[in-house]
Amino acid sequence: MRVKMQFHSMDVNLEANEGELDLPEQSTVEQAIHAYLSMHGATLSPENLEKTLIMINKAVSPCEAILRHGDEVLVLRALDCG
Numbered sequence: 001m002r003v004k005m006q007f008h009s010m011d012v013n014l015e016a017n018e019g020e021l022d023l024p025e026q027s028t029v030e031q032a033i034h035a036y037l038s039m040h041g042a043t044l045s046p047e048n049l050e051k052t053l054i055m056i057n058k059a060v061s062p063c064e065a066i067l068r069h070g071d072e073v074l075v076l077r078a079l080d081c082g
Helices: 029-039 046-050
Strands: 002-008 018-022 052-056 072-077
Touching: 002 029, 018 029, 029 052, 029 072, 046 052
Parallel strands: 002 072
Antiparallel strands: 002 018, 052 072
């Protein structure tokens, strides 16, 4: 299946902040995030993943959500208030 990935305001150095990704059926958002980042030589720690806002097709979703073909995934860094 193919999904669209978008990363905004992240503390990772990406060559491409958005693009498409081919994944096996039943892949989770977390798997998609790590696969996309790995393709671009970047990583995201579990601590930073917990601090991100993940949206699938404009709806907030957990990182354990199962993706479907054509989904659009938006990954935003949560802003610290203080």
